[in-house]
Amino acid sequence: MKRFRRHVHESQRDRLKQELFQFTKTVEHGFPHQPSALGYSASLQLMAIGTRSGAIKLYGAPGVEFMGLHDENAAVTQVFFMPHQVELVTLLDDNSLHMWTLRGHKGLSELLEIGRFMLTGPPGAPPSVTRVTAVLAHSSGELLLLGTEGGHVFIVEVPGFRELEERNISLDQVTSCVPDDYIGRRNLEHVEALQESPMNSNQVAIGYGRGLIVIWDLEQHLAIRHILPTQQLESMWWTEDGSSILSSHSDGSYCCWTLGAEGEYEEDEKSDIPYGHFPCKAIMKIVKLPTAGGPPFLLFSGGMPRASYGDRHCITVIHSKTQVAFDFTSRIIDFFVIRHGPHLTGEPSALVVLVEEELVVIDLQTEGWPVIQAPYLVPLHSSAITCSHHVSAIPLKLWERIIAAGLLQNTHYSKKPWPITGGQNLALDPPQRDLLLTGHEDGTVRFWDASGVCLNPLFKLSTASVFHADADPNDNMSQSAEGEWPPFRKVGCFDPYSDDPRLGIQKIHLCKYSGYLTVAGTAGQILMLELNDEASEQTVEAKIVDLLQGQEGFRWKGHTQLDVREEPVLFPPGFQPFTVVQCQPPAVVTALTLHSEWKLVAFGTSHGFGVYDYLQKKSVLVKCTLNPSDQLAMEGPLSRVKSIKKSLRQSFRRIRRSRVSLRKHQISSTAKIQEANARLEAELAEMELAPVQRKIEARSSDDSFTGLIRTLYFADTFLSDSSHNSPSLWAGTNGGCVFAYILFLPPLERRADDAVTAQPAKEIQLMHRAPVVGIVVLDGQGAPLPEPLEMAHDLARSPDMHGSHHLLVISEEQFKVFTLPKVSTKMKLKVTAVDGSRVRRVGVAWFGSSRTEGYGESGLVFLTNQGDVHVLSLPHVKIQVRHPCIRREDVSGIASCVFTKQGHGFYLISPSEFERFSLSTRYLVEPRCLVEAPIHSVASNQHKPMPKVTSSTHRSSQDTEDAESAARHVMEHALLNDEKVLQEIQKSLEGDQGSFPQNNVKSAVA
């Protein structure tokens, strides 16, 4: 009977669950991992980036983003917009061509793949005949010219991909009109470049790898001219007036060929090796653009002297007497120039460069060619991300102060607005201001505006200046010696090299009400910072806290602690440090929390934890949790934890290194595939030889790192008796132990004088000894206690102090609710014992009902090592929903996950990209945008049908499932261990989402 009643209750609950929870991956923030192609439509003002994992991303005005994913697991090698249309064509590494379109649907645009095509040669022809090496989207919008490795040019009608065989330009036809002595020596090689005459759309220039350039008339079907450079051709540019053709070559030279009236042979008007004398590297791409009444702009990539600067990634811009070699920190993928005015006619206004790790836009109109700060695609990983922290609903005052401080840091950027302005952003303004703080390996903390689709950088805090560091942290990027040749100028902010790994940020906690910030790092440093609108010069007080407390037999073999500067340091406006606590031994800080109302900060390492009173600048409590037999923790960073991290990073680097630079054409792709297969087989054989075994052993108190502090929590609750609540500190260790201390705070008026004291109150040793990853105190109504100062700002209802409080201890293996003050188990939820997954990340969130205004529930969101996110009801700790979110092999993705108070989450899908997901039905952040075709394009036949829109209320979740099944499908025929596949799966999940944004939007509105 009981069971029956519960059943009825459960169906109601199920309905409520649907109103409260919904899982969607909404948007990717940051810079796409491993970009491989760049395209731009001047008419749409949209930029397209293709990646090695087969994703295609379109960007316009801030907030205008589209994303698509090819079904094939192949790199996008080239992207072209069809002139004056909303279609674009992509060429993949597997030689397939894909056509995409931006289709309007219910007032929003979506990116859809509408056709695919694979060039088929005559029967029996070698694959090189049809291997596409160059693509030209003809300005008529109806033709695609495809140059191939075999030297033929195929002409295909689009959309529909109909081969126009009679119009193909075969190699024989070309050779027949070129002098025999040139032909005789060797073949012409592949088609390197195809270019349409700016003046006469019937004329196209065909550039062959060996150097020959032929101007072909499509109407008459014959070659009308040819040019015979002596060097291997790299690229070609037909100047705007049609009077000359520039060719760039593999020896670092470029030539300008004037096209005489009707002369049969062209003159080599000007040949130049810009960085000459010594052998130079190839000029990969050259562009020449006229200005109204002034000297033209000449831009080219590469061409550096091989021996001295061969490793630089440069784009040289020459205008009049000015010449600058923009020096990027990673490999150049491609670049284009944006011109003022409609349709390619005006002055060059901005140079957009896609390099492997970032997008750099240079303002060519302002003196000095400053960089324009990008509103999106900002590299999150300019220094590797080491931790992140999300703060929801920032008060306006603090928000404005952070922005103001950030603006002062960005004075070196151009004042010009963002030049890529295509599409309309139709998303509503975000309902609140959210901050995402990322800690980096180089000791910086970056503040990002995470309220909307674009993750905007707001402010950058550097902690390095507090310490004596080997290198000057403010090394000026744009500084170059006068008269240096080539005239280098460093641009971009991607800088993966950290001067001192000890500076790395490990934990961040910001109090949004008081503006106090605490950050903790690798060498046991805890900095307290406060927001100051003025620059100030001050000495930072350092306090050393000995966490060992006389524990004997200890030998720290790790790094030394950082030296704090004793002299006053000038801090720019923004967050300025005022006190530094240094743990001794200087082990990495593993837990950190701040209580701005009590003015206390608590921190923990693998040795113990402490509480510091930052008002009086006094240590309140130090507790050593080290197990004397724990040699690993004693010796320091030779630790297991660290080495795993290190090996992960190393393997990541290895992967990156092994992906040697992607050339424009891969001639020996079959050989490569064979090689990869052989390697894979070898790996598998190796696995067979040494099977992985796992030791089955109960945890014991003698395990390593049992004393490592995993979580710290301040709570005002009933710790000692049920009638009086008191401030308390809770600490959870890696060995399943919870320490609770009562804190005695002097009355407010004596707060600055009387000492804060702490007294041990309780210790709980969980019998299963799994690491404690979270502690939450629930009030009399089962709701989590509010954050410090939240009540004081009238932003939270005051906790129910009448009913009895409960302690929720979250270990990696189970959730347990204890009564307070007498700690006895009330409820629990076992996770690991039942399905073998372990809790990795946990957060408290509030879920509002999509149907009933004003109804909402607090829930516990957690992520397991299997990559699944769950929502747990409070205080009953019952699983409400579960969704696969991250691939379980993606350890770094799982480790990087942070939850927001609104039931959102972020995790890294690559070193440079955050995926944003939402478990809430109320509140979604995702792109909603519209792009209108400049000319009305005929509706094309649709190859990829849209999922049927049903009238079901859970349409979005259904779509998610579709996406999931798509992902599974991908997984089935792919190797799981391949990182590429990981990317693909991730992207397919989001890709489908990106394609049908209106569904999600609608349910969000509903």
Add this chain to the structure above:
Amino acid sequence: MNKNHRVPSSRSLSAVEVKSKFGAEFRRFSLDRSKPGRFDEFYGLLQHVHRIPNVELLVAYADVHGDLLPINNDDNYLKAVKSANPLLRLFLQRKEEADYSAFGTDSLTRKKNTVLSAVLLRPDPNKKKPPVIISLPKDFRPVSSIIDVDILPETHRRVRLYKHGQEKPLGFYIRDGSSVRVTPQGLEKVPGIFISRLVPGGLAESTGLLAVNDEVLEVNGIEVAAKSLDQVTDMMIANSHNLIITVKPANQRNNVVRPGGGGGGGASGSSGRSSDSGTSHHGYSPYGAAAAGPTHIIQNFPVGELESDEDDEDLVIEVGGEAESMRHAASNYSMPSLPRYEPHLNLRTAANSGSAFSINANGALRGSGSSGSLNNTSCTTPSPDRAKERRSLEEEGTVITL
């Protein structure tokens, strides 16, 4: 052999009759079944009722199978009380005169063919062999056993590794592998988890119930199919206090065989070390038929304990400001069984009778639930279902209690 003739009286539900023999004297008294108290209290009571206050005693009882077993700690005392049906027959001896060899099988009964436990047993008690000598260990505890033989297919073996309070490591490793399944379409290779290594001297090895290359099918009633090696590892570690592994032994010749319905010649291959002499070929019967016969593999510990949440017994130390006790506490972490720390559940003191009652009720509920399915040997439910049912029972128990 009164055990079969006695009709349980209604009293026996709450009280246990005790008949205690010391020398030639008998004493009769009763105990509260639900609150038997601790062994030392009981020991005092015995000394009291026999009026031998200063005599060191060796206490033994006759279990349901007629074996004479010692009572010398809380665990076997509770077991004795629980298994009294309804009479608990006690035999007291002076310690100095004690005949240790008296313990064991065949000690009291003559035509006994049952076995004591998987651990302490030597096979084939039918033969006229000298009686099995059982020593009197200081701490007489169950270690490990084969369980649920009545409900599992013969090819499978469910092993309970009882780690409670043991210093011994579990001591085994698992690995990935592939196993062959017979499907209607033919043989299919599927990934599986296997035992890859046994640590010498570890619990797994010393029990002899697990062997290298045994395929792991379930962990505490949950199937491991489609779970990764790491997941299974984590599940096992999470259940390490009371780990129940269902395996498909690599060596199928030592399988437990249930005797045929006719009984009689049912030589029981009880532990994993049953004779290799081919007993497994006769006396075979499908489970349903086997149900009629007695189950020869028994559990010598309370059934309810099977699902007891060892890990529920978190230690809570009230520090209350005395620094010294704190320090002491910290130094003794590794020994949860120290008497000074009372596990906050299963409290048996009168002061906490309220909570103790609820827990006991809970335990009793669980106990009856699963012992029902164990003892009622007609149960033919496939094991996963049963395991699930048991789990759900446990969960409901929690819900009702709280």
